[in-house]
């Protein structure tokens with residue numbers, strides 16, 4: 001790069017903009033964008049550019065970029081793909097800072113070469129590209145609407161970054177209907193240059209942005225995104241919607257981690273790790289974006305539901321379970337707090353049923369009681385339309401209570417359910433930024449989002465944990481395998497990597513003959529396990545190359561002969577380097593720890609229940625590496641079988657610390673040894689507290705080098 005990259009503020013707060021391809025024809029995209037810039041009230045300098053010259057929408061047209069000021073902040077390119085390279089060159093020659101390339105017809109349709117050429121030209125002149133294949137951007141900070149959307153964007157605190165074009169455009173219209181105010185919208189398209197991480201870095205410190213909403217289809221440079229998001233979510237909430245829950249992205253690799261790691265599961269886990277709230281739908285995302293900023297973070301867990309209807313109260317209770325919102329359940333305390341606000345035939349057991357006869361004053365009385373109690377962290381207030389309720393006061397009651405709760409920093413969310421008039425009031429309140437929803441699940445989902453965010457903030461630490469590892473020894477193993485033109489490690493090489501990483505293994509020695517096998521088994525002590533060592537046999541069990549639980553000399557001799565015979569029959573021509581004789585690890589909880597390089601997120605780690613049923617049970621969880629011990633523990637707790645490690649039915653607690661240690665060590669290896677693509681320890685057997693965990697079987701793959709022997 002010749003000089004420094006332009007400051008990203010010039011993208012969001014430009015003082016000058018040139019539209020290359022500003023058309024004289026008002027139905028064309030170039031004209032629509034220019035019209036939006038003008039009508040949106042952009043106060044800076046505007047240059048329509050078109051070789052035909054003349055005037056467009058009342059502005060004089062520059063015939064070429066030569067007639068535009070030097071160092072223009074923002075370019076909008078809307079000429080056909082075949083002219084784009086020249087247009088980008090011309091903008092670069094005028095030292096433009098940012099270029100929104102609207103044009104389609106690049107990598108998204110396989111035209112990778114043209115996209116690369118555009119990028120080369122842009123880089124050479126130090127200009128940053130947004131897109132190509134985008135609908136443009138809006139920034140409230142500069143009153144600029146450089147999109148070909150419907151215009152009339154409602155200003156507010158939500159910044160939207162979207163990879164999807166058409167959906168993003170439609171979202172602009174929808175934000176109006178859903179009463180969502182916008183601080184910025186950026187369409188990122190093919191992400192040839194600027195990506196989500198660049199944009200989030202700006203938006204996180206942007207005072208008018210309260211919450212960031214991202215619509216993502218696929219992740220590139222995910223390790224950088226993780227870093228940026230972890231910092232961003234400390235300062236303001238980030239909500240994400242991702243399309244594509246399919247498993248197509250999962251690499252059909254020779255390891256479980258590869259085939260189990262569906263791209264969506266990884267995305268989900270990594271977003272959780274970053275404190276990003278993933279929404280299931282656009283509606284949910286909008287609700288979270290509206291709810292989170294004004295609401296604040298609850299001081300405590302306990303939620304109470306105040307309702308005038310029993311049924312809707314039960315629905316809310318179900319929803320609380322689904323969204324992990326804890327209902328306050330101290331019956332004595334609840335009675336003390338709510339008895340004065342509840343009729344005798346109501347209920348002070350959470351949900352607090354103030355009964356169908358409740359008026360707005362009764363609601364306020366109950367909400368007052370909840371507000372005054374330090375034991376209550378948040379409130380869900382439900383209203384079913386009744387004839388006895390003073391409906392004229394509904395809006396006022398909700399607005400006033402919201403104000404008081406917000407002032408006290410205690411979250412409150414309302415659900416109102418009824419006919420036309422109720423819906424009208426709901427819509428009015430929503431326009432004014434009040435936390436009111438129609439559906440109970442929507443209401444509780446929002447509160448669940450706030451609690452998810454709170455839990456993340458409480459646990460947050462910028463620490464990254466790594467362990468001391470003998471990288472030289474690992475490099476030596478890798479070099480030997482490379483010299484042998486292999487892309488996988490042999491069993492004993494895998495063991496050497498584990499030793500270098502400081503992960504305990506069962507005692508093992510390799511025998512070259514039957515006599516030696518017998519001698520080694522005596523030394524190790526019975527029972528023992530025997531396994532073939534062969535560069536040609538990766539799946540040892542399937543090939544009959546493993547014998548377990550050998551109790552004495554005779555069984556060792558029989559097993560030796562059987563393994564040799566099976567392997568020669570099942571993998572003809574396999575070169576057999578020897579037979580491992582291994583201490584038979586005593587039974588414990590069988591776990592799997594895997595690590596691999598994900599195409600989107602870089603190094604990731606997987607944890608789960610191990611053994612032979614791992615593919616069937618799929619009881620696994622993921623995190624991006626690097627990670628700290630708290631994150632590793634969270635990952636472990638996510639699997640359904642975690643209670644087995646805590647000890648069930650009178651069993652002792654397992655050595656969770658040792659398992660954590662192995663996770664951190666394996667993470668350290670995958671992060672730093674770039675030659676290693678996959679590590680899989682299955683099983684890692686966890687023993688009782690204080691007795692550690694042992695890596696019983698290890699499989700390691702190397703990053704593929706063309707022509708290498710993968711044996712896959």
Ligand code: COA
Pocket residue numbers: 020021022023024025028029030049050051052077078079080081083086087102103104105133134135164165166187
């Ligand atoms: N510099 C400046 N203007 C130029 C030019 C140049 N080098 N070459 C051509 N133009 C002018 C044309 O004369 C025309 O103006 P006119 O109508 O006054 O004659 C204008 O640029 C547009 O060119 P045109 O050939 O009419 O293209 P178009 O408007 O039909 O299409 C795109 C241009 C960019 C909109 C189109 O190629 C495209 O990519 N569309 C898809 C956009 C999209 O969907 N993006 C993703 C959204 S999510």
